[in-house]
Amino acid sequence: MLAVPWRVLPYGLWTARENMAMDEAVFRVRQRSQMPPTLRFYSWRSPAVSVGYFQDIEKEIDHAFCAGENLDIVRRPTGGKAVLHEDDLTYSVISGEGDPLFPPDVLGTYRVVSRCLTRGFAEIGLGVRMALGGRNGRGDASCFASPSRYELLVGERKICGSAQVRSRGSFLQHGSILLDFAPEKNAAFLKTADGDRQKLVKSLRASVTSLREELGTAADPAELGALFQRAFSVALGVDLQPGALSSEEERLMARLLTTKYSDPMWNLKGKVSRDGLE
Numbered sequence: 001m002l003a004v005p006w007r008v009l010p011y012g013l014w015t016a017r018e019n020m021a022m023d024e025a026v027f028r029v030r031q032r033s034q035m036p037p038t039l040r041f042y043s044w045r046s047p048a049v050s051v052g053y054f055q056d057i058e059k060e061i062d063h064a065f066c067a068g069e070n071l072d073i074v075r076r077p078t079g080g081k082a083v084l085h086e087d088d089l090t091y092s093v094i095s096g097e098g099d100p101l102f103p104p105d106v107l108g109t110y111r112v113v114s115r116c117l118t119r120g121f122a123e124i125g126l127g128v129r130m131a132l133g134g135r136n137g138r139g140d141a142s143c144f145a146s147p148s149r150y151e152l153l154v155g156e157r158k159i160c161g162s163a164q165v166r167s168r169g170s171f172l173q174h175g176s177i178l179l180d181f182a183p184e185k186n187a188a189f190l191k192t193a194d195g196d197r198q199k200l201v202k203s204l205r206a207s208v209t210s211l212r213e214e215l216g217t218a219a220d221p222a223e224l225g226a227l228f229q230r231a232f233s234v235a236l237g238v239d240l241q242p243g244a245l246s247s248e249e250e251r252l253m254a255r256l257l258t259t260k261y262s263d264p265m266w267n268l269k270g271k272v273s274r275d276g277l278e
Contacts, residue, residue, distance in 0.1 A: 006233075007243035009040040011225045016048035016074040016085070017261035018253075022245070023092045024077045024260075025253035027165070027172040029246065030094050037095035039232055039240065041225030047086040048072040049189055052079045052163060057268050062189050071189060075267045078172060080148075080163030084189065087180035087210070089221045091117075091228065093173045097166065101236055106164055106171075110150040112236075113173055117152060117160060120231035124224075126214055128152045128159060157209040177228075179219050181210040 014022065019042060026038050049071050051057060057073065061082060066073055071084075093113055095102060102109045114130050121128045131147035147153060152160040162175030183204040192200050211219045233240045245253065260266050 004036055005239040005241045006037045006039055006236075007035070008229055008240040009038060009243060009245070011041050011043075011222045013043050013045045015045050016050065016072045017257055019044065019090070020050070020074050020076055021253045021256040021261045022249075023094070023172060023174055024256055025249045026092075026094045026245070027077070027167075027170060028252055029249050030096065030170045031168040033248070035246065035249075036241075036243075037093070037099060037238075038243075039229065040092045041221075041228060042090050042092075043088075043221045044085040044090070046070075046072070047084065048074060049082055049084055050074050050076050051082045051267075052076055053165070053270065054079055055082065060191055062191055063268070065189050069189075073267050074261060075270060076163060076174075078163035078165045078174060080161065082190065083161060083176050084186050085176065086185070087182075087212075088176040088178050089219075089224050089228075090176050091174060091225075093171075095171060097169050097171060101238070102171075106166065107149055109164065109171060109173060110148070110162065113162070113175075114150045114152055116232040116235040117175075117177070117228065119235045120228035121152070121159075123227055123231060124211075124215065124219075126154065126211070128154055131158075154209050154214055157207055159209050159211070159214070177224070178208070178210040179221065179224075180212040181208050183208070 029035055030038070049061065049066055051061060051073060053076060057063060061073065063073070097104050102112050111130065118128055129152070130150045131153050133149060147158045151158060151162060160175055160177045162173055164171060164173040183201045186204055187197055187200045190200065229240055232238070260272050263272055266272050
């Protein structure tokens with residue numbers, strides 16, 4: 001075991017804005033302090049769409065559809081493409097770029113985290129493999145339309161999508177493990193490059209799978225989170241200690257909720273209109 005244990009935050013149901021504010025608060029505080037590496041598994045209190053830091057919502061997301069379906073839209077601090085959070089378990093890993101467990105680059109970190117997730121999938125009887133290629137450049141707005149390098153596949157179909165941000169010596173990687181997947185729902189909130197939504201549905205059905213489809217049963221997200229926590233502990237050889245947000249993290253989370261993640265300018269345009277952190 002490493003001398004410094006990791007902190008694991010308790011599983012919980014949070015709003016879309018709370019989830020992103022919490023992940024970013026832990027990441028920002030880690031940049032300027034010696035907080036331990038942190039692992040978190042969580043779910044979403046109500047269905048929501050998270051979009052990547054660089055995504056153009058006007059071009060890629062049907063905002064009117066989301067409003068009509070009461071789907072919150074939240075912009076992540078990480079890159080990647082859009083994800084519908086409804087039947088998934090989300091994870092986040094926050095640590096320093098100097099952590100000896102992780103290579104000092106995006107892809108190397110992806111590979112290490114995917115190795116931990118692979119062990120968790122194996123414990124529930126599901127064999128997955130890492131994608132060796134990158135995105136195919138089709139420009140699809142969905143995170144699950146095509147895999148990035150070292151994301152996880154069952155056969156040729158993606159079951160977990162991840163995204164990362166690195167800044168000031170720290171990184172945040174979070175991702176979505178699919179418990180179930182409905183291609184029609186996932187295509188409905190997206191704008192397509194050629195306007196052919198049925199083509200997108202067909203593409204998603206062929207390229208995405210889920211635990212329910214592979215195992216034939218529903219998975220309890222809290223129990224699954226605990227299983228994957230153990231997988232991280234064993235795969236990395238670290239001691240995971242239950243913990244809570246520090247007072248500094250709580251204050252920053254509250255500030256981010258007010259000045260950033262509750263601001264339509266951030267979620268829709270990627271800019272903050274009030275004093276906040278970008």
